[in-house]
Amino acid sequence: MxxxxxxxxxxxxxxxxxxxxxxxxxxxxxxxxxxxxxxxxxxxxxxxxxxxxxxxxxxxxxxxxxxxxxxxLPAAPSSPGTAAPLPSAAALVDVSSRMSTLLQLGDERIHTQLHMAEAAASLYPAAELARRLQLTLTRQPELIGAHLPAGEQRRLLAALVRLGHERGLALDEGGILLTHGITEGISLALRHLTRPGDTVAVETPVYFGLLQTLEGLGLKALEIPCTPEAGLSLEALEFALHHGPAVKCLVCVPNFQNPTGALMPDDNKKRLLALARKHGVTIIEDDVFGDLHYGNGRPTPLKAWDRDGDVIYCASFTKSFAPSFRLGWLAAGRHHGALARLCASSTLVSSPLLQVVLADVLDSGDYARISQRLRLQLAAQMTATADAVLQHFPRGTRVRRPQGGVVLWVECPETVDSTRLLQRALAEGISFAPGVAFSAAPRFGHCLRINCGQPFTPALAAAIARLGQLALGN
Ligand SMILES: Cc1ncc(COP(=O)(O)O)c(C=O)c1O
Structure with missing residues (x-):
C-alpha cells in the first residue's frame, strides 16, 4: 500500500x-x-x-x-506460528501469578533457561530408568491394576528407614508417609498445624512455591532474614517470636536453601531446635536439596537432633533422582496419624509402579550411585557458573558459592534492577529468576537466582557473559 x-x-x-x-x-x-x-x-x-x-x-x-x-517481547524468528505472547516479568511482583509466570519462562523460544531450580533433563538417568520401568512392568504387570502389594510396601518403607538412618534419623516403617513430591508433604503439614489466617514463619528470601502454598491455604508469611552464609537468622527469629505476631509453625530449608544455597551450621540447627521448643513452634523441615551436597558428607537434617517431636521432616526424590516420578516422603513423629488421615484425603496413594522402582534403586545401591554422579556434575557446573558471573557482572556483585544444590544467588549492586534486566534478557532468549520473586514484600530487586543445573557449554558461558553486559547497562 x-x-x-x-x-x-x-x-x-x-x-x-x-x-x-x-x-x-x-x-x-x-x-x-x-x-x-x-x-x-x-x-x-x-x-x-x-x-x-x-x-x-x-x-x-x-x-x-x-x-x-x-x-x-520481539517474536522469535524460528517460531513464526506461535501466537502466545511471552511472559512478562512485571507480573512477577504479584504473588499469586509469579509461580505460573515463572513456569511460563519455560517457553521454548527462551533458548537459555536459567530460572528453574532443578538439574537439566540430560543429567537424570532417563534411559536407565526407562529400562527399569519396562523390566518392572514385564515382571509385575499386575502393578497396573493393583494397589502396592503389602510386601513391596514394606520393602520400600524399610529402604526409606535405612536412608533415614544414613542421615542420622531414627525412624520406623510405621512413621513414614509417601507424598506427591515434597510440596504435598509441606502442604499436608501446614494443613494439620494451622488454620486460615494463622501466621507461619519462613525464610526471606524464600522459595516462591512456598509463598504460593501459604497463600492457597489462607496463611500469612512472616519473613525471617536468611543469609547465604548461615541460613535463617536465629537472632531475627528470636526477636520475631518475642515481639511479632503469634507464629504457628516455621517452614525452613536448612540444607542448601532456595534461593540462597545456604547451609545452616550444625550448631545453629541445634540452637534452632531449642528456640522452637522454648516457643512451642513446630518446624516443617524441607530437605529437598540435602542429597545434592558437593562435598563428601551429606548434611545432617534438623530432625536428627529432634528429641521432642518438634520437627516434621519432609524429603523428596524429585531433585536428586527423577523429577517426573514426583516421589516425596515425610516423617512426622507424633503428628503421623493426623497427617496420614490428611494424606488419605489428598493423594490417597502414590503410584505403585513408581514406588516399586524406587524400592529397587534404593535396595540395589543405584540411588546412591545416581545421586553421586549428579552432584559431582552439579558441583563442577556451579563452579563454572559462579566464575562466569564474577567475571562478567558489574563490580560489587556478590556470589557465595553454595556447597550443594542447583542454584546460585547473585547479589548485584543496588543500582541493578533484576526485573528490568529480565525483560532485556528475555528479549534475547535468556531467563533467570528475578529477586522480587523471593519475597511477598518488594525486596531483593537487585538480586537474581541463576540455575546451575545445566552443563556449562560455550553457549551457556556466552549467555552469562551477555547477562553480565546487560546488568552493566541496567
Ligand atoms: C525449597 C524447595 N522446596 C520444595 C520444592 C518442590 O519440591 P518437590 O518437587 O519435591 O515438590 C522446591 C522446588 O524447587 C524447592 O526449591
Whole structure:
C-alpha cells in the first residue's frame, strides 16, 4: 500500500514500531498513555487507541487491564506460528501469578533457561530408568491394576528407614508417609498445624512455591532474614517470636536453601531446635536439596537432633533422582496419624509402579550411585557458573558459592534492577529468576537466582557473559 494512503492510526503505529525497534521502549516497559500518545501526534484518543490495537494484533504491544500498554517481547524468528505472547516479568511482583509466570519462562523460544531450580533433563538417568520401568512392568504387570502389594510396601518403607538412618534419623516403617513430591508433604503439614489466617514463619528470601502454598491455604508469611552464609537468622527469629505476631509453625530449608544455597551450621540447627521448643513452634523441615551436597558428607537434617517431636521432616526424590516420578516422603513423629488421615484425603496413594522402582534403586545401591554422579556434575557446573558471573557482572556483585544444590544467588549492586534486566534478557532468549520473586514484600530487586543445573557449554558461558553486559547497562 502507498504509505501516504495509510490511515492516520497506521502512521502512528509505524512511528511507535520504529521506536520499539530502536530500543527506546525495551520489552516490558510501559508505553505512553493513550491520551499522551494522542496529544503527541495531535489526534483524538480513538485514533491513538486504534494505533495501539493494531500493534496489539501485531503482537508488538501488550494491553494490561487498568495498567495501559507495554512493549512486548520481539517474536522469535524460528517460531513464526506461535501466537502466545511471552511472559512478562512485571507480573512477577504479584504473588499469586509469579509461580505460573515463572513456569511460563519455560517457553521454548527462551533458548537459555536459567530460572528453574532443578538439574537439566540430560543429567537424570532417563534411559536407565526407562529400562527399569519396562523390566518392572514385564515382571509385575499386575502393578497396573493393583494397589502396592503389602510386601513391596514394606520393602520400600524399610529402604526409606535405612536412608533415614544414613542421615542420622531414627525412624520406623510405621512413621513414614509417601507424598506427591515434597510440596504435598509441606502442604499436608501446614494443613494439620494451622488454620486460615494463622501466621507461619519462613525464610526471606524464600522459595516462591512456598509463598504460593501459604497463600492457597489462607496463611500469612512472616519473613525471617536468611543469609547465604548461615541460613535463617536465629537472632531475627528470636526477636520475631518475642515481639511479632503469634507464629504457628516455621517452614525452613536448612540444607542448601532456595534461593540462597545456604547451609545452616550444625550448631545453629541445634540452637534452632531449642528456640522452637522454648516457643512451642513446630518446624516443617524441607530437605529437598540435602542429597545434592558437593562435598563428601551429606548434611545432617534438623530432625536428627529432634528429641521432642518438634520437627516434621519432609524429603523428596524429585531433585536428586527423577523429577517426573514426583516421589516425596515425610516423617512426622507424633503428628503421623493426623497427617496420614490428611494424606488419605489428598493423594490417597502414590503410584505403585513408581514406588516399586524406587524400592529397587534404593535396595540395589543405584540411588546412591545416581545421586553421586549428579552432584559431582552439579558441583563442577556451579563452579563454572559462579566464575562466569564474577567475571562478567558489574563490580560489587556478590556470589557465595553454595556447597550443594542447583542454584546460585547473585547479589548485584543496588543500582541493578533484576526485573528490568529480565525483560532485556528475555528479549534475547535468556531467563533467570528475578529477586522480587523471593519475597511477598518488594525486596531483593537487585538480586537474581541463576540455575546451575545445566552443563556449562560455550553457549551457556556466552549467555552469562551477555547477562553480565546487560546488568552493566541496567
Ligand atoms: C525449597 C524447595 N522446596 C520444595 C520444592 C518442590 O519440591 P518437590 O518437587 O519435591 O515438590 C522446591 C522446588 O524447587 C524447592 O526449591
Amino acid at each position: 502507498n504509505p501516504s494512503a495509510l490511515p492516520v492510526y497506521r502512521h502512528i503505529a509505524n512511528a511507535l514500531t520504529a521506536r520499539l525497534d530502536s530500543g527506546e521502549f525495551p520489552p516490558g516497559s510501559r508505553l505512553p498513555a493513550v491520551r499522551a500518545l494522542a496529544a503527541e501526534f495531535g489526534v483524538n484518543t480513538l485514533t491513538a487507541l486504534a494505533a495501539y490495537r493494531y500493534l496489539e494484533q501485531q503482537q508488538r504491544v501488550l494491553a494490561r487491564p487498568r495498567a495501559g500498554y507495554f512493549a512486548a
